[in-house]
Amino acid sequence: MIRESAIRIPFRYAAGGAGSRFLAALRDERRILGARCDGCRRVFAPLRSFCSSCGASPLEEIALGPGGRVEAWTARADGTVFALVRLDGADTALLHRLVGLPGEPRRGMRVRARFAAERRASILDIAGFEPEEGASA
Amino acid sequence: MSAGALRRPVYVSGIGESRPVPRDPRAIPEMVLEAVQAAYADARCAHTDIDAVVTASVDLLDGLTASNIAVTEVVDAVMKPETRISSEGLAAALHAAAQIASGAYDAVLVVAHAKTSMADYQGLTRWALDPIHVQPLGADFLACAGLQAAMLADGDPGAERRWAKVAAERRRAGNGTFLIPSSVEEILLSPVIAAPLREGMCAPLGDAACAVVLTAGSAAVRLTGVGWDLDSHALGERDLRRWDGLRRAFARACAVAGMDPRGMPIDLVEPSCFYPHEEEMFRAATAIGERAELSPDGGLFAGTAPVVAGLSRFAAAARGVRAGRAKRALAHGAWGPAGQGQAVAILQAGA
Numbered sequence: 304m305i306r307e308s309a310i311r312i313p314f315r316y317a318a319g320g321a322g323s324r325f326l327a328a329l330r331d332e333r334r335i336l337g338a339r340c341d342g343c344r345r346v347f348a349p350l351r352s353f354c355s356s357c358g359a360s361p362l363e364e365i366a367l368g369p370g371g372r373v374e375a376w377t378a379r380a381d382g383t384v385f386a387l388v389r390l391d392g393a394d395t396a397l398l399h400r401l402v403g404l405p406g407e408p409r410r411g412m413r414v415r416a417r418f419a420a421e422r423r424a425s426i427l428d429i430a431g432f433e434p435e436e437g438a439s440a
Numbered sequence: 441m442s443a444g445a446l447r448r449p450v451y452v453s454g455i456g457e458s459r460p461v462p463r464d465p466r467a468i469p470e471m472v473l474e475a476v477q478a479a480y481a482d483a484r485c486a487h488t489d490i491d492a493v494v495t496a497s498v499d500l501l502d503g504l505t506a507s508n509i510a511v512t513e514v515v516d517a518v519m520k521p522e523t524r525i526s527s528e529g530l531a532a533a534l535h536a537a538a539q540i541a542s543g544a545y546d547a548v549l550v551v552a553h554a555k556t557s558m559a560d561y562q563g564l565t566r567w568a569l570d571p572i573h574v575q576p577l578g579a580d581f582l583a584c585a586g587l588q589a590a591m592l593a594d595g596d597p598g599a600e601r602r603w604a605k606v607a608a609e610r611r612r613a614g615n616g617t618f619l620i621p622s623s624v625e626e627i628l629l630s631p632v633i634a635a636p637l638r639e640g641m642c643a644p645l646g647d648a649a650c651a652v653v654l655t656a657g658s659a660a661v662r663l664t665g666v667g668w669d670l671d672s673h674a675l676g677e678r679d680l681r682r683w684d685g686l687r688r689a690f691a692r693a694c695a696v697a698g699m700d701p702r703g704m705p706i707d708l709v710e711p712s713c714f715y716p717h718e719e720e721m722f723r724a725a726t727a728i729g730e731r732a733e734l735s736p737d738g739g740l741f742a743g744t745a746p747v748v749a750g751l752s753r754f755a756a757a758a759r760g761v762r763a764g765r766a767k768r769a770l771a772h773g774a775w776g777p778a779g780q781g782q783a784v785a786i787l788q789a790g791a
């Protein structure tokens with residue numbers, strides 16, 4: 304015998320100080336914020352409150368992109384394309400989606416953030432990264 | 441990095457498994473009971489001989505918070521010190537080994553279980569990713585594996601066929617119960633599920649349980665080296681082309697075993713590779729060459745279950761040492777997105 308069930312419990316995830324600042328900048332300023340650790344000379348994307356290498360906190364906030372390069376991409380059967388995008392000015396890559404692709408993407412391809420028209424302080428305020436004008440896909 | 445030898449010898453006295461199948465109709469406790477009873481029979485012991493229990497299970501997979509409550513009775517943890525590890529079964533074995541090495545207990549039962557047939561496994565793994573920056577995107581562990589494979593396949597046009605060959609070769613060596621493509625051509629024709637990964641390349645996931653009895657008292661197989669490591673959760677912060685966490689875990693295990701990793705005196709290797717590109721990363725991180733026998737029973741490619749995979753590799757390595765096929769064997773476990781968590785155990789012939 305099988306008992307069918309489903310867990311439907313709404314959750315409220317606190318984004319934290321740096322996370323909230325990151326989401327608010329997406330929503331209100333269409334800016335992608337990162338963090339620089341002066342000690343490690345490393346720029347993290349997205350914004351974070353402490354350095355994962357040395358523990359320094361807080362870190363200097365800086366704007367990244369909105370352009371960048373595709374470090375890796377993977378396509379699902381439903382057509383969704385996930386990618387690691389290295390934003391201009393960042394040392395780490397941001398995981399997101401690729402959209403508006405005229406063909407198969409390629410590693411190293413230039414892309415640019417496309418912001419959603421309606422923004423709700425979510426990572427989905429970036430609708431995805433699309434090929435930069437003039438970039439060959 | 442420093443790691444000393446285990447303060448007290450640790451032996452593998454018993455092994456029991458419930459064979460991986462696509463869908464086990466039994467309840468979790470029944471499936472687990474089969475593995476535990478087999479391990480007791482193998483160790484020639486009874487539950488009264490067991491001092492403590494370490495279980496490995498993941499609430500999300502079991503659809504139950506504190507999923508160990510489902511198995512407390514069948515693992516004989518009632519009125520005993522039980523620890524639950526919410527990651528890989530091999531990590532549970534290494535914690536049990538630490539309990540014995542410290543002198544706290546003389547006999548510890550280790551149990552890992554998972555039934556992926558209960559729900560959409562990849563769907564569940566979305567809830568194991570960063571809830572603010574990643575989860576809303578809909579990415580899951582499979583997407584993470586696809587991104588890692590893409591990094592490795594870049595500029596390597598032979599990768600796809602080579603990976604299909606690895607999956608085909610391992611699958612032929614195993615005798616799994618999963619209906620999956622087992623020839624290179626069939627695998628290359630199977631659907632792309634996370635480019636460049638095709639369905640046929642991946643280890644099929646089902647239901648399984650594994651149990652191991654570790655003791656301070658001598659047995660034919662001795663656990664001499666243990667090491668584990670956790671890399672950054674964010675894929676973008678790692679060099680995804682490498683399993684650096686495994687390299688560190690392996691170095692720690694070698695140090696505990698008093699072994700020179702460049703000497704390579706390991707003759708049986710049982711890696712936890714769910715995808716063929718992981719086997720290549722495993723070889724690179726451990727520098728294990730072609731001389732060692734690798735996954736002679738097909739490893740995970742014949743069918744496995746998450747959580748159980750690494751402990752089942754531990755069991756396979758122990759069987760190899762016990763049968764005299766290997767003097768020294770390595771078992772590996774990996775968990776989290778794109779192998780964030782890594783564990784290594786080194787086993788040697790007795791006393």
Ligand SMILES: [Zn+2]
Binds near residue numbers: 341342343344356359
């Ligand atoms: Zn730093």
